[in-house]
Amino acid sequence: MTQLALNSKDLKGAGKGLSSEEWMKKRERRKQERERKKRKRKEFRMKKLAEKAGETVKTEDGENLESAAVTPGPVEKEMTTLVFNKVDVGFEYKSKLQLKKEKKKRVKGNLTPLTGKNYKQLLSRVEARKAKLEELREKDEAKAKEMEEKMKWTNVLYKAEGLKIKDNEGMLRASLKRKEKIRAQRKKHWEQRSLHVLEKMQHQQDKRRKNIQNRKHMKLEKRKEKARKKGRVLPEDLKKAKL
Template identity: 30%
Template sequence: MAVIKYENDTKLNSNCKLNSQEEDKNTMDQLRKLSQFFSGMIDTIPAKVYYTKNEDILEDIEVNKRAIFEDSNLSKKAKNKRIKLDPNSQKKVSDIATAFCDKKKNDGKMKELKKKLAKRIKELRVARGANDKPKKLEITSTAEKDNKDVDNDKNLKTSKKVPKIFDKSGGLVFSKFDFASHVDLATEEKIEKSKQKKVSLKGLLVKVKKEDEKIEKLATTNIEAASKAKEKRMWKNALEKAEGNKVRDNTKLIEKSLKQKNKLKVKRAKAWDERKKNVEKRKEMKQERRQKNINERKQQTKNKKMKILKKKGRIA
């Protein structure tokens, strides 16, 4: 009897275990179905709407979209249209989320590897007994990096100085031209140039011709004075070129550029007149078409009224 009872108990226990396993399996299936249902519901929301507050994800979406049509020979307008409307470029919310998580993981791994590499290099340098200061390879946080960049910009701004061109006696110092600082100050020079009053080509041509005539007259009367005037003019042009300004002292080139400017003016005026004529022509055509349609509608209404009157017998 005891043996039969034991067997019954073991059977009950095994049945209970099987039932519990089946229940767990059912619950897991239900949970999986619910998860799929909710993820499907979320996927119906556009990614741009769902990730409005996450700027990093939005930026990644835009970059990935543009990368699809980067190599295509389409125009800029067509590319933008394709990016906006092409279904292949529109990814689901869940896919974007998984891709973003994977990217974060990879970034974390890369940072760890860089840190390990920096540490290893430091250890090797210490073991070798190097006296020179090692380059900083440790990866700092983004906030620290930004602060350092700001400080560096401030230091650069304070350290910028205009290079000296003249010495105490007033002569040119060619050895002290600092081309690097000249490049750095390019923006400031542009602002200064834009502030300067622009001289018209006609005025410039008159000015240069007057100077040439003056030198020619001096050459007939006083050769030394003419040579001094020429030298003065040469030095002036050299200084202008050294400062980065454009020198215009050739009458032939000025006349050529003036002719080109006048030709361009005539061409633009001609194009503008043609455009105006085309606009007027289109207006007239539209007006004629409108008037024709109005007359046709009027005639149709008249014909309808006449038919009704004929049916009623008011008109023979």
């Protein structure tokens, strides 16, 4: 029985639980894998060469690798003129008529949503709707009820779109009262600030006027002292001497 001799590495591998036959099979598989990788690398290199030369190359597997030679196109001359790119600012101008049409499309059931922070206007609109319903209820109860349901469902649709509908009369009155109170406080603070600013300005002017007078008085006194040193007799000195 003929058997291939194992080298030292094979013996080490066989000592790890593999028999000699299994180890030989494993070596054969590795060898086949290496040959397959070499063949693939060779085909890849041939394909690259074919792309450069523009030829057809036949591989070992019988496949034809075709590639067209890349012909360089004409070189464009450099333009000396300035080229301005188109800039998209993402804003489209819309006329007032278009905006009005879009606003009408957003309105549901011919009812403008009660939104915003103008509580006085919102309150007047709520009161007007309420008065209109009362007037219609006196004439036709069914129509008034139908209109009320329509208003409720329209508000529900607006709320579903994420709008905050402000149709509560009591809350609107409270908000309006709070807003007027804040406005009155701000007005009072502004008046106090204005008065304080005026007082401060007046104080600064008085201080400046006083400083100017003191400076003038000091200059006059210096001149008098110089005159006395030179031997001049001033009217003030004569009055003091008589006294």
